Amino acid sequence: MHGSVMLIELGAIILCLGLLGAVSVRFSISPIPLYLLAGLAFGQGGILPLATSDQFISAGAEIGVILLLFTLGLEYTAGELVGTLRSSAVGGLIDLVLNAAPGVIAALVLGWGPVAAVAMGGVTYVTSSGITAKVLGDLGWLGNRETPAVLSLLVFEDLTMAVYLPILTALLAGAGLVSGSITLAVSALTIGVILLVALRFGWAVERFVASPSDEVVLLKVLGLTVLVAGVAQKLQVSAAVGAFLVGIALSGPLAHTARELLSPLRDLFAAVFFVFFGLHTNPGDLPPVAGIAALLAVAGIGTKLLTGWIAAARLGTATTGRLRAGAALIPRGEFNIVIAGLAVAAGVNPRLGPLAAAYVLILAVAGPLLARAAEPLARRLRRRDVKVP
């Protein structure tokens, strides 16, 4: 029976993810690397290849990306985004240049071509705002002086994604100079229109969605988000960006309700997305790229430390705070995989997927651990300063 096999597989996968999630809670680490490993185990060349549920998983993965970006947009109000752009543009640009460089250079040195270079730049650039926010909360760093600088950088990165993803989508589609520029113009226009609606007519969207019934709000918000994401995809803007902008358009108490209602769905489908990415990565492809991934990870740690150091120094923070800011920015996670997923789907170099998976596996685990080491390290640095005046 085809249906029963599918249900058994699906149930087993989700149960397995639940158990992995419990492990991640127990050791206070991000579940993302564990989900990726689960995907590797279930995928082609893994220990337990799946037979039938691939179709559901791939549709679920797409919804997962949309919901990830949508809930990210909910975190911010349009006003906050504009304010951040004004105040932290310099730090944000330093972040972009320093951290995209290792990926771009690696892709060019490996001879993967310019399109792969743009994708790899994105993979090494973005910090995982989810993991970083959790690290800040877990370690009690939210009140620290450098924290506003860290959070502003995260907002800037997410804004950059809204510009970067359409460009990447256009490049991956193999568009020429003319048709590429048309696509970009269309996407810029779309983003502009959605942002304008969000800034000026956010109240209208909210009035449309608002309802005393949670069920109605859930269905309206989910429907609106997936619909806009689909339209954005059709216009070559990338579904993820459309969903992100819908999230920004909602604010206030409604955003709070929407976040509470959609978080469980987001958790489910985002987990499915990470598994999906793992599924399509052959574990046998990992060892050949492990060396490059490790090198990129070391470079990524260094460039984020430097970025955080500079951003915190601009706020007048001392050594400890600068190290903490850098360490908090190290984790990579969901968006690096989203970017790599786009590139893989478009059939860029087949080694890009495994490389991104290995890179994220290393940094999603190493980031939070390094963050815990930041304060002891700063203390040792200070003591040495005292000893050697």
Place this chain on the structure above:
Amino acid sequence: MDLERTPLPGIGLQHVFTTARGRRVGVVSHRDGRRDLVIYRRDDPDSASEAVVLNPEEANALAELLGAARIVERLAELHRQVEGLVSEQIPIMAGSAYDGRSLGDTRTRTRTGASIVAVVRDREVIASPRPDFVFRAGDVVVAVGTAEGTSAVAAILADG
């Protein structure tokens, strides 16, 4: 006192100030109502040494504890400022001349100089009653004025 207010995008707001004795204290206000009470290190004003997570109920309780004491202090201060001013609580007895008559009828302000600022009825405080307010036996009238003024009010309310 200087209160620094910093937005934390995606989280909420951070308020920090330095006490007269040089300790830095802050509150991180999350959008969902959670509050973190942050005490900074003595040797490093950038770093939190303690971050206490409070849910909305706990944050309110703490605010009341800190705020209530302030209100008592301010009342005591007001009393010092208006020397010689007393307040008296006068019950309306059954059979009082004003049981069933209005506040305006008593003409207490013109006759005594004291003001009736509130009436307590059924454990409820009616602040600033209007002249057409009708007294009932069992009400407790709060009068503010000089000592002679308030005793005169008590005499009027008892005997007319």
